[in-house]
Amino acid sequence: MSSRIDHALAYPEPPASPLWHRHGPKTRPITPEQQRRNRELLMLAQRTPRPRAPRLTTTLAEAN
Numbered sequence: 001m002s003s004r005i006d007h008a009l010a011y012p013e014p015p016a017s018p019l020w021h022r023h024g025p026k027t028r029p030i031t032p033e034q035q036r037r038n039r040e041l042l043m044l045a046q047r048t049p050r051p052r053a054p055r056l057t058t059t060l061a062e063a064n
Helices: 032-047
Strands: none
Touching: none
């Protein structure tokens, strides 16, 4: 059995950047109306396929 050390696990994780900590006032909670609208838009986005660009029948080299 080898005594190899996995260095990725041998050291503790570095401390989080200070930019991750929010200073200042808390964000405003959204209203029930905004929540409902967000849910509707999310459902619509998940249901609707994205439009695709039409395929060209000729290649760009043939068109010139």
